[in-house]
Amino acid sequence: MPKIFAVIGLGTFGSAVALELARRGYEVFACDRDPDKIEELGSELANAVELDATDEKSLRDAGLDEVDTALVSFGDSIADSLLVTMLLKGLGVGEVVVKVADERHARLVKRIGADRVIFPERDMAIRLVENILSPDIFDFIELSEEYSLVEIAARKKMLGRKLADLHLRKRFGVNVIAIRSKVPVVNKKGVPDIKEKINIAPGAEDEIREGDTLVILGRDQDIERVKKL
Amino acid sequence: MNEGPQERFKELLEKAEFYILNQKYSEAVKILKQATATNEESPHAHYLYGLALEGSNEQEKAKQHFRRVLELDPEHAEAKTHLDRLIGQ
Numbered sequence: 141m142p143k144i145f146a147v148i149g150l151g152t153f154g155s156a157v158a159l160e161l162a163r164r165g166y167e168v169f170a171c172d173r174d175p176d177k178i179e180e181l182g183s184e185l186a187n188a189v190e191l192d193a194t195d196e197k198s199l200r201d202a203g204l205d206e207v208d209t210a211l212v213s214f215g216d217s218i219a220d221s222l223l224v225t226m227l228l229k230g231l232g233v234g235e236v237v238v239k240v241a242d243e244r245h246a247r248l249v250k251r252i253g254a255d256r257v258i259f260p261e262r263d264m265a266i267r268l269v270e271n272i273l274s275p276d277i278f279d280f281i282e283l284s285e286e287y288s289l290v291e292i293a294a295r296k297k298m299l300g301r302k303l304a305d306l307h308l309r310k311r312f313g314v315n316v317i318a319i320r321s322k323v324p325v326v327n328k329k330g331v332p333d334i335k336e337k338i339n340i341a342p343g344a345e346d347e348i349r350e351g352d353t354l355v356i357l358g359r360d361q362d363i364e365r366v367k368k369l
Numbered sequence: 370m371n372e373g374p375q376e377r378f379k380e381l382l383e384k385a386e387f388y389i390l391n392q393k394y395s396e397a398v399k400i401l402k403q404a405t406a407t408n409e410e411s412p413h414a415h416y417l418y419g420l421a422l423e424g425s426n427e428q429e430k431a432k433q434h435f436r437r438v439l440e441l442d443p444e445h446a447e448a449k450t451h452l453d454r455l456i457g458q
Contacts, residue, residue: 235429255432256457293426322424324390331447332389334420350394351424 154213314358394424
């Protein structure tokens with residue numbers, strides 16, 4: 141069954157996420173307590189409603205307990221963000237992603253059970269610096285309307301095989317430009333741990349191992365075919 | 370020869386560490402499922418389980434086990450580092 145999403149707080153970030161999910165064909169429940177925002181987005185989002193998300197009953201009545209992943213995106217109130225995160229976890233929402241404003245906010249929401257914390261302004265700033273200093277690798281970069289660079293987890297059927305034997309270029313027209321591996325190590329205390337290693341421009345003889353992530357460059361439609369492997 | 374549950378548990382953890390250190394994360398996952406069923410309150414077993422799941426790219430399940438480690442041992446630095454990274458901080 142396709143995932144059901146909720147976006148709570150329809151500021152610039154929240155509404156962009158809701159619209160993008162809807163554009164990709166997902167069911168999105170979007171809410172905000174400001175009726176003007178609902179009116180603004182109502183024509184583009186089928187399920188946009190005016191709602192006070194800090195009220196547990198309203199959340200339950202609106203069917204938020206059916207949601208798989210919820211984004212809590214409040215710009216101004218840390219208190220509301222904490223309360224809504226707690227209520228959503230209480231309702232049994234599988235994954236609660238919270239947009240935070242600063243480190244303190246991040247620490248607090250993590251403590252009350254947020255599954256993922258995002259810090260878009262800080263993250264974008266870091267990405268920008270990395271990008272300015274050296275061309276780096278991201279989860280997803282749209283290079284043009286047709287081409288993208290994506291990171292995908294190695295598929296089960298790739299494991300233990302050499303890159304050359306996968307024939308990704310021949311079969312799908314995509315290039316693997318890097319492999320990120322999770323390499324086991326023993327730390328100073330003698331405890332097993334995992335470190336990440338990046339192999340830029342991997343060779344034909346390099347073997348795909350468990351936990352590897354492939355950084356692939358190609359046309360969007362070809363990348364989609366690789367993802368389905 | 371009959372093994373006690375303690376010895377059996379210790380053996381399972383040693384086996385799991387062996388698989389993790391040889392980058393056979395999904396094999397380690399199978400062993401750690403048994404280990405945590407035998408002893409649900411061992412922070413080390415949950416830590417190894419979290420690592421093996423993270424190694425298998427099962428991030429969501431890995432988080433659950435790192436969280437369990439911190440419930441059992443709030444000072445567990447490695448679990449905290451992994452959980453923070455998986456949550457995105």
